[in-house]
Amino acid sequence: xxxxxxxxxxxxxxIARDQHLPALEGDDRFELxxxxxxxxxxxxxxxxxxxxSLIAGGHDLNAVSLxxxxxxxxxxxRIAIEAGLNVMLEKPPAATLTEIADLAERARAHxxxxxxxxxxxxxxxxxxxxAWLEGKxxxxxxxxxxxxxxxxxxxxxxxxxxxxFGVFDPGINALSIVTKILPDALLLDQAxxxxxxxxxxxxxxxxxxxxxxxxxxxDFDFLQTGPQTWDIEVDTDAGTLRLGMGGSILQLPGETExxxxxxxxxxxxxxxxDLVAARESDVDVRPLQLVADAFLVGERTIGETFAF
Amino acid sequence: xxxxxxxxxxxxxxIARDQHLPALEGDDRFELxxxxxxxxxxxxxxxxxxxxSLIAGGHDLNAVSLxxxxxxxxxxxRIAIEAGLNVMLEKPPAATLTEIADLAERARAHxxxxxxxxxxxxxxxxxxxxAWLEGKxxxxxxxxxxxxxxxxxxxxxxxxxxxxFGVFDPGINALSIVTKILPDALLLDQAxxxxxxxxxxxxxxxxxxxxxxxxxxxDFDFLQTGPQTWDIEVDTDAGTLRLGMGGSILQLPGETExxxxxxxxxxxxxxxxDLVAARESDVDVRPLQLVADAFLVGERTIGETFAF
Numbered sequence: 001x002x003x004x005x006x007x008x009x010x011x012x013x014x015i016a017r018d019q020h021l022p023a024l025e026g027d028d029r030f031e032l033x034x035x036x037x038x039x040x041x042x043x044x045x046x047x048x049x050x051x052x053s054l055i056a057g058g059h060d061l062n063a064v065s066l067x068x069x070x071x072x073x074x075x076x077x078r079i080a081i082e083a084g085l086n087v088m089l090e091k092p093p094a095a096t097l098t099e100i101a102d103l104a105e106r107a108r109a110h111x112x113x114x115x116x117x118x119x120x121x122x123x124x125x126x127x128x129x130x131a132w133l134e135g136k137x138x139x140x141x142x143x144x145x146x147x148x149x150x151x152x153x154x155x156x157x158x159x160x161x162x163x164x165f166g167v168f169d170p171g172i173n174a175l176s177i178v179t180k181i182l183p184d185a186l187l188l189d190q191a192x193x194x195x196x197x198x199x200x201x202x203x204x205x206x207x208x209x210x211x212x213x214x215x216x217x218x219d220f221d222f223l224q225t226g227p228q229t230w231d232i233e234v235d236t237d238a239g240t241l242r243l244g245m246g247g248s249i250l251q252l253p254g255e256t257e258x259x260x261x262x263x264x265x266x267x268x269x270x271x272x273x274d275l276v277a278a279r280e281s282d283v284d285v286r287p288l289q290l291v292a293d294a295f296l297v298g299e300r301t302i303g304e305t306f307a308f
Numbered sequence: 309x310x311x312x313x314x315x316x317x318x319x320x321x322x323i324a325r326d327q328h329l330p331a332l333e334g335d336d337r338f339e340l341x342x343x344x345x346x347x348x349x350x351x352x353x354x355x356x357x358x359x360x361s362l363i364a365g366g367h368d369l370n371a372v373s374l375x376x377x378x379x380x381x382x383x384x385x386r387i388a389i390e391a392g393l394n395v396m397l398e399k400p401p402a403a404t405l406t407e408i409a410d411l412a413e414r415a416r417a418h419x420x421x422x423x424x425x426x427x428x429x430x431x432x433x434x435x436x437x438x439a440w441l442e443g444k445x446x447x448x449x450x451x452x453x454x455x456x457x458x459x460x461x462x463x464x465x466x467x468x469x470x471x472x473f474g475v476f477d478p479g480i481n482a483l484s485i486v487t488k489i490l491p492d493a494l495l496l497d498q499a500x501x502x503x504x505x506x507x508x509x510x511x512x513x514x515x516x517x518x519x520x521x522x523x524x525x526x527d528f529d530f531l532q533t534g535p536q537t538w539d540i541e542v543d544t545d546a547g548t549l550r551l552g553m554g555g556s557i558l559q560l561p562g563e564t565e566x567x568x569x570x571x572x573x574x575x576x577x578x579x580x581x582d583l584v585a586a587r588e589s590d591v592d593v594r595p596l597q598l599v600a601d602a603f604l605v606g607e608r609t610i611g612e613t614f615a616f
Contacts, residue, residue, distance in 0.1 A: 074495070095605060096495065096496050096601035096604065096605060097405065097597050097600060097601055097604075098493070098494070098495050098496060098594065098597050098598060098601050099495055101493075101594075101597065102493040102495065105493075162498075162605055162606060162607045163604070163605035165604075185406070185409075185410040185413075186406070187382070187404065187406050187407055187410065188404050188406060190470075200607050200608065286406065286409075289405050289406050289409065290406060291604065292405060292600040292601065292603070292604045293404035293405055293406050293600065295600070295603040295604045296404065296405075296471070296473075296599065296600045296603045296604075297403060297404060297470055297471035298470060299470040299508050300508065300608075302610075
């Protein structure tokens with residue numbers, strides 16, 4: 001495809017303004033021709049209230065990118081796929097695994113691209129970390145993902161409601177990185193969660209996993225005040241690799257820290273353009289599948305009540 | 309393949325004796341050449357303690373059938389696949405979705421058959437129910453699966469432990485039938501579970517699902533004394549179809565009940581032989597995926613303590 005991809009952006013909230021709009025502006029393979037959002041719009045871009053009217057709007061669209069909340073995303077994605085549009089999905093791609101599986105099948109049937117994005121995988125250190133680990137013997141890995149819910153999700157009651165995933169909302173970013181950089185399948189053995197009294201989703205979780213011969217642990221905490229931690233350490237026969245700051249800082253044994261500017265969303269859109277040009281899909285459910293596995297087999301304890 | 313399939317049976321417990329052994333005896337495409345079981349054996353059949361020794365036993369095996377508990381099944385299946393054997397799995401096929409996805413990939417890579425069985429799908433009424441529903445407009449469906457845990461699972465504490473699935477252990481049979489007979493994808497919207505105080509898995513659950521334009525509900529109860537109920541009703545523009553007794557009785561509108569003898573496991577092994585001959589796999593994760601979705605997005609309440 002030599003012409004630009006005429007794209008509709010659905011869900012004009014914080015993530016759209018902070019990440020999607022700048023990424024689209026910086027990529028001349030895309031032309032943002034219209035938006036859909038109940039309450040918001042983008043200056044100079046045709047605005048619709050919902051995806052039905054966006055698609056019916058005569059914009060000659062090639063694709064939509066959905067950054068609405070995951071609960072309604074299945075219906076929107078299905079409408080777009082059935083209208084013959086290529087679809088890019090924010091993380092997590094849908095509310096349930098069955099929804100994603102069904103969307104993947106529909107995209108295949110309609111011959112359109114479906115791209116389930118995991119933005120943390122595009123952090124600067126992730127690709128070189130994966131490359132460095134190739135061929136090394138991995139003996140253990142530790143994920144430490146501890147952040148302050150009140151600072152990053154102020155007042156977002158939905159995140160602790162049923163289907164909100166609780167501390168797995170940030171934790172799934174770590175799982176998206178680890179499933180990318182580890183060469184062997186990452187399998188869950190056990191999980192423990194602490195759910196505050198009166199809420200449905202956990203504020204804390206620990207996972208015990210394995211990958212090849214390595215034990216992989218995860219420590220997710222939503223009540224971390226002071227310094228925040230988004231670290232992954234991987235022990236190998238050549239020393240310990242450390243990914244810090246959500247994947248953006250890479251420290252290899254005996255080397256100085258590598259740090260590069262954040263280009264996560266620029267890379268996601270570049271990949272989407274490549275997929276559309278190749279008429280391929282990229283549907284990787286592994287991060288959400290691990291979260292579902294943890295809810296399926298995990299043990300729960302009830303913790304103290306929590307208020308924002 | 310004109311020669312018989314030389315099969316090893318792993319896990320000699322109640323389900324092996326009640327179902328697998330009679331089915332194997334009645335199918336001359338199979339020859340049961342050895343078993344693996346920690347404590348049990350079958351008269352006249354070579355006995356091993358575990359799958360490693362079964363495979364190393366010089367039996368010239370073509371396949372194994374695993375009816376051990378789901379927690380250890382991944383490792384056994386992986387060993388068998390990597391030894392080039394075709395593999396049949398009891399339900400649920402593994403402890404987590406990630407395990408099944410990984411086994412499916414390994415079976416592909418090794419060119420062997422993997423068959424995730426769902427025995428209730430082979431109940432006598434299921435195939436004719438599916439055929440009758442084809443082309444009809446389905447407006448609603450109701451699953452009622454109410455049985456007495458003390459009668460069917462006496463003393464089985466594991467079923468209420470983490471990973472035991474609780475009332476979803478029988479309920480997954482209903483989900484395996486419904487995902488087979490409904491023409492559209494079955495998607496979960498909401499779930500409610502009641503977990504007894506001090507236990508990890510639910511004794512009761514209700515699911516709210518949709519398939520095409522139809523609302524599909526499920527009522528799972530593990531505390532049903534007196535008459536037991538394993539019913540599925542599907543409302544259509546041509547009247548209501550009713551599957552009773554776990555799929556073995558079919559009642560079509562205006563007709564008398566259809567009932568046929570139980571041939572579930574005979575049909576499973578016949579299908580396995582066909583898959584092996586065709587060098588194909590049948591890995592359908594949808595029933596377990598719906599259970600995981602329910603745990604992922606469901607609301608929980610704590611109920612009264614339960615003792616067997």
